Amino acid sequence: MSASRPPARLRLQLFPRAETAVKKGHPWVFGDSIKSRNREGEAGEMAVMYDRNDRFLALGFYDPDSPIRVRIVHCGKPATIDRAWWRERAVSAKSRRDEVFNEATNGARCINGESDGFPGLVADCYADTLVVKVYTAGWLRNWDEVESVLREVFEPKFLVLRMSRNLLEASEFEEGFRGEEGDEVVVFLENGIRFESAVRHGQKTGFFLDQRDNRALVEKLVKGRDVLNVFSFSGGFSLYAARGGAKSVTDLDISAHALESAVQNFKLNADDPRITAVPHEIVQADAFKWMDETERKFDLIVVDPPSLAKRARDQEGAISAYRHLNARAISMLRPGGILVAASCSAHVPAADFHSMIRELAERSGRRWKELWTSGHAPDHQATFPEAEYLKAVCLELN
Structure with a gap:
């Protein structure tokens, strides 16, 4: 037969x-x-x-x-998709990040999906651990080959495979360390500040690396200011604010686990007197409710919520929520205060988001000026419209 x-x-x-x-x-x-x-x-x-x-x-x-x-x-023209093909793309992705990694930063994105020629795959480096998250089954069909390329090009000591929920339910593959087991919580450096990443079970790949450049911008604005970090997660903006000389920092988040991580991240930097000198308060509460009810005032407020529009049909509700949060934040700012408003919703275009924040400032009746706007960091490059999710705008209001 x-x-x-x-x-x-x-x-x-x-x-x-x-x-x-x-x-x-x-x-x-x-x-x-x-x-x-x-x-x-x-x-x-x-x-x-x-x-x-x-x-x-x-x-x-x-x-x-x-x-x-x-x-x-x-x-384009017909091509053979083999190990050499993927290796060339991985080498190109690595070379685009030559200026991101240095002695002060060993945590950053190495591959950003389609924008780096790896559709449905992201890879983030945390010190000696590479966390690879896949969103399409094509990678699992040839995983051994893909893994060997990633190990050769990025040279991690440990490699963690993570999968989207739909793949996890349908695949025989298991998430976790491939080969040698490393620590489930990894400490890495970002611009000289230590953070922890829950590489096996944390959100996304364990940490939100995409706000690195915005955190550095905030550090330059905080000296002598009382800072509120809304949707603070693990305290990224707060640590930069403390190092930048803030008078105080307050983390606001509904998640006790996130706030515990923020406290731990402050402990990781206990050898930096600039950080330890700044009072760090944590508030566990629903951000919308707490901001509506509080009478407290601040000198700088970061509003960085999770994605409020995961689908196109969510856009209207997301814009309404952004409007409410940032209008309330403006009312909580002392004269000369600074608002840093960010959005990670791909279905809310940057132009619309920036215009909305400017409109809120105008409606407040206060004199205001725009200090900066920002988009994607170099390691999170976006090469097509649907990949352009991150945007932020910074205003000073008198």
């Missing part, structure tokens, strides 16, 4: 609009963009796409259960 033939390569043809988008570099193909296919596809297999003239268009990871039906790996 002859061996069964492997199934034919999954072939897709896209509707003209999607074809044009792929040619222009967009890395996603949605389910309703596929005009035809030669068979049903399996999660994680490599699909080949052809244009309307039946010429090669692109290759990508196929996922029948996701609205993002294909994550583009390569577009």
Whole structure:
């Protein structure tokens, strides 16, 4: 009896609009963009796409259960996707971060998904530990090869694999350390400040590295000021504020675990007299309720909530929430106070967010000026619109 033939390569043809988008570099193909296919596809297999003239268009990871039906790996001329291909992309991603890593910073993003040519994969470095989180099954099909590339290029002592919830439920793979076991909580440096990252069980990959540059900007503004850090999580902005000479810092968060992590991060920096000299208060409460009810005033307030619009239909509610939080923050600022308003909601465009904050300042009746706006840090580069989630604006109000 002859061996069964492997199934034919999954072939897709896209509707003209999607074809044009792929040619222009967009890395996603949605389910309703596929005009035809030669068979049903399996999660994680490599699909080949052809244009309307039946010429090669692109290759990508196929996922029948996701609205993002294909994550583009390569577009243009036919190519062989092998270990050498991924190694070249990993080396390029590393070289783009040459100025991020230094003696004072050994925690940063090494690979930022599609924007670094690794669709559905992010990799964050915390000291000697690399945490890799995957969002599509294509990576798991060839994991040994991918892991060997990441180990060769980034040279971590320990490597942790983490998966999105949908993959975790469907895959036989297990999360955790690959090979040698390391510490589940890793201490790393960011601009000379020590932080802990829960690399196995913490949110995302264990820490929010994307606000590093904004934290450094805040450090320059806080001298002699009472600082409130709203949605403080593990106290990142507060530690920078303390080192920058704040009069006091207050962390506000609903999560007891997050506040415990903030306290621990302050302890990790107990050898820095600039930090230990600053009173650090923690407030466990719902930020909306506490801000509405408090009569306290501050000189600098950071409002950095979690994503309030995870889907497009959440946009209106998110904008309303941002408006409420930041209007209240403005009313809590003393004369000459500073508001740092941030958003990590991709469905709220930066231009709309900045305009809303400026409008709130204008409506307050106070004289104000804009000190800066910011977007993505270099290690979190965004090369297509849906990847552009982070934005912040800083205003001074008299």
